[in-house]
């Protein structure tokens with residue numbers, strides 16, 4: 424998936440690879456843990472070749488092939504929560520976005536409508552279309568931006584700081600609709616997530632924290648990329664902070680109620696349906712689930728109306744297959760809800776992890792069959808505090824970490 428070009432010199436540290444198994448995720452976690460304390464707090468903002476200062480765990484976390492609880496457990500076994508606070512907070516950002524969107528599913532629909540409108544515009548506005556094509560292909564002439572576009576397409580991953588700079592340049596300097604940028608990310612990121620991606624793009628646009636936008640600065644890019652890019656030239660190409668304006672949009676909808684937990688059935692033949700949003704049924708097994716078989720539903724191609732990168736579909740499929748195999752399952756691993764419906768006929772009950780707002784939940788809803796959807800303790804603890812800003816959730820970190828043993832089924 425990676426390629427060598429001027430932007431990927433042969434002597435640079437190799438890009439991380441993402442093997443689609445839980446074992447590979449656990450191995451990445453074991454190697455990262457010693458760095459999750461002060462080293463992470465000091466260095467996490469540096470976007471350097473090989474990404475040595477961050478965990479690169481997101482492709483596994485996004486699909487819950489590794490869970491937030493077990494990642495936090497591994498880190499807090501080594502460091503006190505105070506020493507690892509920065510890292511633990513980043514994991515909580517994921518829970519914040521997942522809960523925020525779950526409580527306001529209309530924002531996902533609004534994004535999809537915005538994307539449709541933006542695609543209509545590129546069908547009729549030639550200038551916009553070529554600007555969008557150049558941005559996706561990494562040929563805008565803005566050197567770091569072009570590098571990140573190519574890095575994303577080649578590796579399926581971008582550092583958080585690069586994502587922020589990229590999104591800012593996309594909408595504030597290139598003046599492209601933010602929804603097209605969010606779509607470009609979703610089509611290529613192995614960790615592409617309806618909540619983290621949509622809400623992060625909205626945050627850079629000034630739509631999440633209303634009126635507060637993020638401006639990419641040349642000096643900041645130069646500093647945190649190890650001076651790989653010429654900051655002086657870049658400074659003349661980027662719109663300055665004073666020229667960057669927050670976008671306007673409708674007010675946030677009021678949060679809907681928390682989803683309830685559901686008890687496991689006490690008898691009958693049970694089929695366990697895993698899915699791309701939760702591939703590790705540790706909490707269900709700990710609650711006493713005894714399933715006769717296991718299958719998995721995925722929806723990577725539903726991330727976008729455009730073609731989703733092959734590395735995304737392959738990764739998602741293989742990770743789901745790995746999860747079913749680990750459970751000794753013989754059921755289908757598929758993006759076809761009809762196949763799942765046919766498999767489900769062999770059982771009295773279907774149990775499936777609660778699926779949050781996004782393409783998978785939409786697909787799951789097309790299966791005309793009642794399902795039991797237990798909620799993870801982690802989500803049950805975090806999501807009630809996602810009705811406002813991140814700060815509210817951050818203050819609940821100790822309570823959320825307290826759910827780790829139940830969530831992991833320890």
Ligand SMILES: Cc1cc2nc3c(=O)[nH]c(=O)nc-3n(C[C@H](O)[C@H](O)[C@H](O)COP(=O)(O)OP(=O)(O)OC[C@H]3O[C@@H](n4cnc5c(N)ncnc54)[C@H](O)[C@@H]3O)c2cc1C
Pocket residue numbers: 467477478479480481482484485513514515516517518520581582583584586587590608612614615616617619620621623624627
């Ligand atoms: C415009 C934009 C789009 C993004 N799109 C996605 C996306 O589609 N999917 C996704 O998982 N993350 C997304 N993020 C958040 C973040 O960039 C990635 O989670 C992070 O870079 C993943 O790399 P890592 O595993 O090395 O992170 P680490 O720094 O090692 O953090 C550990 C874990 O914490 C979580 N995390 C860290 N930072 C954030 C954050 N800012 N928001 C939410 N969760 C976070 C991730 O699960 C990550 O694996 C986006 C950020 C921006 C600015």
